[in-house]
Amino acid sequence: MSDQEQAETAADAEDADVEATDEEPETAGLGDGDFVRLAYTIRTADDGEVIDTTDEETAEEAAIDTDEYEFEPRIVTLGAGHVFPSVESALEGEEPGDAGTVDVPATDAFGEYDPEEVETVTADKIDDDDKYPGAQVQIDGRQGRLETIIGGRARVDFNHPLAGEDLEYEYEVLDVIDDREEQAAGMLSVYLQETPDVRIESVTETEETVTEDDDGEETTETEAVEKDVLYVTATQAMQMNQQWMFQKQQIAQDLMGRLDLDRVVVEEVIEGGGMGGLGGMMGGMGGAGDIEDALEDIDVDADEIAAELDEE
Known part of the structure; x- marks a missing residue:
């Protein structure tokens, strides 16, 4: 190849590099886990x-x-x-x-509408306040809509209202959304139909590892480990939410898995009208300050108590 041909080839390669650089990088768009x-x-x-x-x-x-x-x-x-x-x-x-x-x-x-999901039940399974056509009723843990009620029998449609x-x-x-706190709040809002206050904190905890050598002698090593913890402020509505009450463990596991968390802590906040009733009780006990002083004087050794229980 002549010098001129080599120069032209190099120039073409350089132009191709410039064109590739000028092109905007392709984005994959939304995908699983986003x-x-x-x-x-x-x-x-x-x-x-x-x-x-x-x-x-x-x-x-x-x-x-x-x-x-x-x-x-x-x-x-x-x-x-x-x-x-x-x-x-x-x-x-x-x-x-x-x-x-x-x-x-x-x-x-x-789902499709299923005629077999329309059933006849005894009327005494329905609350008196719900004994009218169109009422949403709960029968043996199933949600349904009351169609008719005649005498002691009622027809209840257990299909979803939007079935078919x-x-x-x-x-x-x-x-x-890339912020993990926003992600956590968003996930909870799907389950709870409200958005609770959340925060994620990194906490340092001490973990012990026990190893045993060939002679059977145990060695304990202590290591500081960082844990990411999600704190959720529980509202009154959240505590009354049936999905939360029955599936909180599953919801927490879902949060930890998708957000790479080590723990979920739910904090209960009680608000309201002061401590009037408890104040009298505290007064009879010598006041909050005296209680704190008394607690500071208590020395409880958990190992000692356990040993005494074993002896009994």
């Missing part, structure tokens, strides 16, 4: 009835009670079952600013 803030409105496909929305104005137009809920964009986690599978598929690869509408078939939403309904899911991707 936390995304969504604005959305869900309607029934046949008549356009709004069944859920993050927009307060849309809720007011649909005559949805706006006093009971907060209407604002929600944080959802892809891959966690927070949205319908067909919606999750549509969100894959999307970026902030993207929007669209997804047709969600009934099978992908709340195709839906339209209109969405806009607002942004991707």
Whole structure:
């Protein structure tokens, strides 16, 4: 190859490098495990009835009670079952600013309507206040809608109220959430329908490791370990939330797994009208200051107590 040909080849390579550098890097878009803030409105496909929305104005137009809920964009986690599978598929690869509408078939939403889920039960299983057509009733742990009640018998529909309904899911991707505290609050809001106060702190704990050598002699080594702990302030509504009461362990495990946490601590906060009733009790005991002094004088040795119990 001549010197001129070599120079032309080098120039072409240089131009190719410049073009590659000028190109914007490709982004993968949203994927499994991403936390995304969504604005959305869900309607029934046949008549356009709004069944859920993050927009307060849309809720007011649909005559949805706006006093009971907060209407604002929600944080959802892809891959966690927070949205319908067909919606999750549509969100894959999307970026902030993207929007669209997804047709969600009934099978992908709340299931097909099953006539066998309409059952006859004895009327005495229904509270007197709920003995009217259309009432939402709880029968043997199942949620249903009362259709008719005649004498001592009642017909109850245990299908989901939206069973058999195709839906339209209109969405806009607002942004991707990287802050772990926001992610935690977003996950909890999906479960609780409210957003509790949360914080993540790194705490140092001491862990002991016991090793045994060939002679059977044990050696204890102490190591300082950093732990990431999520603190959640429990509201009164949260403590009364049935999903939280029955699934708190599962919810905590989900939080720890997705946010790489070591522990979840729920803090109970009691607010209200002072300590009037307890004040008299404390006065009879010599006052709070005397109690603190007395506690400081108590020396309890847990090992000594355990030894005494073993002797008994």
